[in-house]
Amino acid sequence: MQPDEPGRSVTPPSASGPVPDQAAPLPPDVPGAIDAAGATGEAHDGAGEAAPSDTTNHHLAGWQPGIPSIREHLPSLIFGAALPIGVYFIVRSHVRTDAAGLVIAGCFSVAWIVIQFVRQRRVDVVGAIVLVGFAVGVISSTLLGGNAYVLKVRDAFFTALFGVACIVTVFTHDRPALFYVSRYLSAGTDPDKVSAFDRLHEVPIGRHTFRVLSVVWGIGLVIEASARLTLADVLPTGTFLAVSPFITATVIGGLFAFTALYSKRVQMAVAAMVSDSPSGGATPSPPEGGGASQIPLA
Secondary structure (H helix, E strand, C coil): CCCCCCCCCCCCCCCCCCCCCCCCCCCCCCHHHHHHCCCHHHHHCCCCCCCCCHHHHHHCCCCCCCCCCHHHHHHHHHHHHHHHHHHHHHHHHHCCCHHHHHHHHHHHHHHHHHHHHHHHCCCCHHHHHHHHHHHHHHHHHHHCCCCCHHHHCHHHHHHHHHHHHHHHHHHHCCCCHHHHHHHHHHHCCCHHHHHHHHHHHCCHHHHHHHHHHHHHHHHHHHHHHHHHHHHHHHCCHHHHHHHHHHHHHHHHHHHHHHHHHHHHHHHHHHHHHHHHCCCCCCCCCCCCCCHHHHCCCC
8 A cells, every 4th residue: 555646646445345255353444444545644744654665565466454254264263163062062972071071172172273383383373362261261170170161161251351352442552452353363474464454543534443343342242252151151061062153153243244334334434535525635534533423333
């Protein structure tokens, strides 16, 4: 994404462009908002960055900050989530307790994470969280005499913590927690992609978008985790494991639907700002507190 050249008008982003495939909790596709708002530096009183080099542009060709393809994370969903549930139902009749079956099933998730680490030679943040959660669950269950509840809710517990962090960091940090997780899932550790993703947050409309999504995702994740924490206590382990994925899929699916719709509204609002701009191209940056009236949630 290059800053505007002198005399070059800005082309409004298409409000009807394709929405990327959706997989993990990520912010809207707002690179069009940055392009329409002019050079990134204009959002900071002219103190912008140098234009990306041709090498960088070539490296980023075909990649767009935003929601990654579900195909990229499908193996992790299968081997890290679906397979352990199947393993539990297979081994449960061969072990004495629910806790033992949950530990054996969880080992398959751990094995998948370790295999990915050996192949990629780098620590995956999400995988590291899963490993820590599994270790904490096993240790807690052992100390409590084989308690199965802590093993059933270990994922829900971390989901609730992240949901709270999404809400709290909106008010305590310049960039909310959702921004960093989204950047990691979308851009990984590639410096050029990380830099491109960072620029989404450098214009007021981008900051407002991330803040709205952080609050919405935070509330949704807390509700989802609370439901699973409650059901884990009242349902048998097998029933809970069968029901839990549907709860997660329903809530996360709803959050993605909101993200896609809100993203489209952002792009349409930016297109309208550009077309209505009296300067004939460079759109004025919306005020920090005025984004809500220009980009309604519903």
